[in-house]
Amino acid sequence: MARCSESLLMYDLNYGYRLFCAPVDFSLDGGSQYERRYLAVRRFCVAVMFAVLIMGAMPAAHSAAKRGISAGEWLTAAFSDASFVRRWGFGETNGAHNVISADRSQQRNGKPSVRLDSNSGFDCWVYFPNTKDWDIDLSKAKAMRGYLRSENKNGWGGDPWIIFVDTAGRKARFDGIKRRLYDATKDWTEIVVPVGADLDAKCAEYGWKAQISQGFDWKHVSCVQIHQDTDGFGYTIWYSGFQFIDNAGKPIKWWLSSINKPDLSVTYAEQVPQYRRYFPSEPDPNYNIPELVGKEAAEKHWPDEGEQIKYLVHIKNAGFVRSKPTDFVCVIEGKVAKKANVPALAPHQVIDIVVPWKWKQGSYQFAASVDTKNKMDEITKKNNTLRFKTNAYALAAVCEKSIVAPIEQVNNWYGSFCFEDWMRGATIDQLNSMFKRCKYDFAPNGAEVSVRLGKIFFVDEIPDDGYKISQIDKGLGLETFDGTWHYPLRAINEWCDLANDFDWALNHELSHQLGIIDNYQYDLGPDSNLVNHKVYDRGPGGIMGGGQIGDNVYPAYADIDIAGLNMTKGHRRGFYGEYLYNIPYKNTLILSIDGRPLADNEIEIYQKSMYTGKMEGPPVFTGSTDAEGRFPLANRPVPKDFTTATGCTLHANPWGYPDVVGRNGLMLIRAQVGGKWYYGFIDIGRFVCEYARGHKDNAVYNVKLMPE
Template sequence: MTASPEHRVLLRFGDLERALGPSRRVTSAKLVLTVVTVERPGRLTLKRFGAPWFEGAGMSGTEGDGMNTTWSHQLHHPAMKLGWRNGGAEYDSQRVSAQAEVSQAAERIEITGLEEDVQQMYERWYDNHGWVIEFSGSAMFESAQAVLGKPTLVVTTEPAAPPTGPDLSVTYIQRTPEYLRYDPTGDAYVRMNVDGHESGVMMRPGNADTQKWPKDGDQVTYTAVVKNVGDAPSDGFNFAWSKDWRQAEKGSVSRSIPPGETVEVVFRTTYSSVKGDHRLRPVRFALEPVGADAVAANNVLEIQANALNLGIWVDRTFYETFAKEVNGSGSRAFEDWIQWQFRLWNEVLMRHSRFSFAPDGCRESVRVQRITIVPDGTLKGGAHVPDDKQDMRYDGEWGFDSSFGEAERYMDAVRAKLDRALLHEMSHQIGLIDMYQMNVDASMPDGSGGKVRLKVDGTVLTRGMIDPPAPLMGGGDTRNDNGLHRTAQIFLEDVPDVALRHAMFQRTDLYSATSVFALNANVGYRRGFFGEYMYSMPNVVIVRAADRNGTAIPSGTLRFYQMKNGVIPDEPPAFEVEVRNGTAFLPNRPTGVDQPFTTVTGHTLKPNPFGRLDVVGSNGVFLVEINYQGQREWAWLKAWQLVDAFARGNREVAILEMRFNVTHKPLKEGDWALNKVVLDSADSRLENLSLLVDGDAKTFYESQAEWIEIDIGRDRPLGEITLVTTRDGSEFWSQFDILVYSTGQRLNEARVYARELDWRRAVAFHRDVDPPDPSVVRVRYRAMPQTVRFIRLVKKEGGKARLAGIEVRESEPPD
């Protein structure tokens, strides 16, 4: 962030209700900024900012990249522009919140005295537009995109009294007239068995020929449902409607409103849409109570006119039980809690799930169309809706049933939190699949405990691949690839590649790239389809075969074993291809449909490597075997990787690199570490060190060492290093390097043979379990053959070192 008389900085900390928890009083608050450089010292001034603004992609770029705020525009978007002057100076508060002096040598700035500001931001989310930072000097500070030193708001609080008295709440805003979504029931799906896996394609959706949205220029009615959710009568309220960030209509309700009673306020206007973006047509209802009001946070509700609409159902007992305690919205009302969840869904999960093809997040929005309280026993089925019947007016529905499971325990668990499980399920309602269907738990040698059934030399292969945590839909890749070329290789797991070490390429717990592609691609379509976006794959897929360090594998045979019905069966491969000059073309296999079929939503099922892909993902994984230099090794390819490549712009041709744990010469038998000399940084006793090289998988070396080194006696062509442990494996370093060097070389001349970035994942998914003794696990490391004598393991992260053994095999000599 650059601050100077010519550069104003806008800074906002959102989601304070979740960060601080309900019913809190701020006792201290300070802003901490990390200084990058100071060109000219000066005074830094903070003032509250009074208008919405948009951070855009979070990196420098053209004004047109999504929803941006600039010096001349409050909103600059290809489809809409709202101007302002001098970076929005007309919205600066006249009151100075705080000041701080910044010296030439400053490294960290603490701006104190922000308690009043933060309390108001916490209580009134709708007025939290952050601060404007003005600086009389010239300096740069770390921004929210920094790996370290991000701006930090440090807040301490104390409990405040729970709200009592009248409490007016804008419980929901419904839009009428209503239209029917696509109907997936009846004969909508055409089912077929292809290659031993049965799946359906939604070729005949119901309601396909009916109107789905209002037309631009149509008259629509918005009805705000205001309810007194408090415990005393309210004296009424004044209100204002706004549309597209501009005030549209004002009025008042002057009568007394008893507890539990609702008032409906109507706003009629013309409908307008923005093609491809459902974030640009806000409709807001704001009320100002005439008398006392317990909670301010529920006095305003904003929806997007074009948002997908969901129906919410709740039975009477659930509704009343939920209201016994204050929830994360600040009130006791179920309605306020569900609107808070939707606000977090829109503002956090959607807007901050960012990728090269969605630089400022997801362009879809969701809203509550209606909240209906029903008698106990009404809600049925998996979505808990009346009589288990879908209401096609809604893009999705979800119900809260007091008889389902341990309802009160659930309420206690989620009252003050973002309910990830709820938003996961409601994401299904708007068409997103369980990405975890393409996760593969590793099996044991007898086939138990996982999803792999393929046998190798008489026992089941014990490899697996669960996507790194923790995307909302259970799988896929959440790392923001913005700034990488569209053809850059992005791997299932982290690899030690310098090109991938940038600030935004970090894993999150938001939506994966696949899910955001799905939502963005389907903007403008009503719901009813499910997972059909998985059909969007490149026309040609090329695999580049490489070793674990990225060196090309020039030749070899690749065999592709396809998941069926959620498991890798013990069957012949679906196909095999030859690697030539490091690459192989994957065949496009038939889908059971004579011609490419395009869904109403624009996704085309056509011949592709996975064939007739099941939209739920249960056949969307290949276990890939390579036979190379006498070695048999394994990697994984998932259907979502091809969808992500398509989303990033590789629609004609995609090249995916698959890395295999192989060396480039045949391996020889024998363990050259057996009974050799071992040292460590802790000067461990000889009897402890010898346990690493005694050939006994039941004895364990334990130490607080920072490094371990083995001298294998003389220079040998190294082919493989194996670490032996138990299935838990948690008591070894989490990250480490394996260094090697030869006779006559010094340690500073050592070469990196392999890097382990996540030992626990290695033990879980890259292991070979010993069939005679399943408690014993081996993790192997192979690389380009090289002549070495000394092997040193160096800790990067983690605690103590506990290993059963280290084994070393040599290869044929390198060329």
């Protein structure tokens, strides 16, 4: 006998559709008294739900239909009609509390509107449809037309901006250049957003500035987002009459898929056995040199070549009705490793399928799929296949049980209402995407590493106390995973708000689990620079607190991050920042002022202290440049030459002992020319990137000096 929490979808005219959870017991044969009771209740609730939906949508021209295997409706009604409120989603960038409801007290033309209440102080948006499967053809449409009404005591942060997303994930963004949000505080205000062709002329006519991703496909638009920002915190905004119109001003027919469907998700796979990650220690109390000592030096971290392992593949029906029997196929390294039958599953029911495999060292593609012949009509098909590399870093999640229900009321990256899909979409998929697309001259393929979801642990409570959390963790076996993060209920607003957006803080912290440091450790404020009080900042680019991202689009890893990931690939995690040891053996600065070499001039070089965080004397280098402005940096001793288990070698270098946290990874260069002082900075990241370029024996660095 298994147990699940079944979500019943019902409609309230004031608040829209709501999910009510009730515990349900079931057996796989479908014959228990609990399941029969559940099915009877469900049939009644679904009947009520659809009766309300049909009555609410009666003013619209619509008909029950199928598009391919998908059941749904063709409609011409405004998609902001209150009967569709359950199909709207929201997002926010700062963990605010947001509620979408149908509001009959704020009507336009006698019809209830869709209402957003938010205590956000930043970018907040709504989107439609929440399954992101519209696939509407707007290539010949004229515009999207709708009406806004708002209450905001703080004032608005500019005009709204609208983002259309195509089925490939490309975006067409339109930034408003009028005062429509301000006007909406007085009365219903019309907005008309150009779509399709002739965008320049339409933008000029309607007051928008367009940013269109290369290759954006107006024939296949999956959803639309409506964004707004506020000067303070908190507001209410209403949406009414939103529809697409053709050049004759007539509404365009659009498709709304039903969510009264099953939804099979291959959520994640556990590797059995899963071996321990690295657990380095620092045996020398004077230096934080990470080493594997004692039994850790002999610990087994990977299966042996040819060792028999297995994967426990989890399959969940994340939909709202019972699924049909279907098939399962798992392919590893291009060969079928397992075929099986998946029985009919009740909503929220999970089954495990065991996939055996003889381990091979290296990176092999794992792909497990259900409904491989695409016969089942589901809420989304995007979660039918789970893919990962067999040597991917395994991440674990420790979650409070109480976060599942609220997260499963919010649609996620996959277009589903599945907690595990949210977890993968918000973390695993985001990290893997950045690994692949953040490319540099020394990393044309990006970071050649990947992550997978190793296991989700559910606990009753995650207290706001580090010691108590550590006691909970002790019994979970987390030492076998390369990284772990905790998901408490107190952060539920952030998890829900960012279910469809990049969660900067979460992925930043998970990257620390993979050994990547905070790049802001190199930064220097004026009060900490006791030499000349000048400021150093690596810039706002990378997600790890700055760094140079080149031509990459945010969110992105900086060059030093990708270098570090590639330098330690093929090894387990547990170390942190050890890639800063990878410094070329010979290093030369080439200094210039206003494009001319700083020839034959005395200079002095200072280094930031890892202990005080200050830049102060005495200088670590003094001397004179040559006729070409060159200044070779002498190597300074280290406590010992040492190579970590991840392949990074500490040796004599200009930085002395490079702190793996990065706290002493900045140098200040000063020169006096004609009675005037000039300065420049260089951080250790540039040295590591030169090493990544293959300049391991000899590297050169150009530094432009500026007047103080």
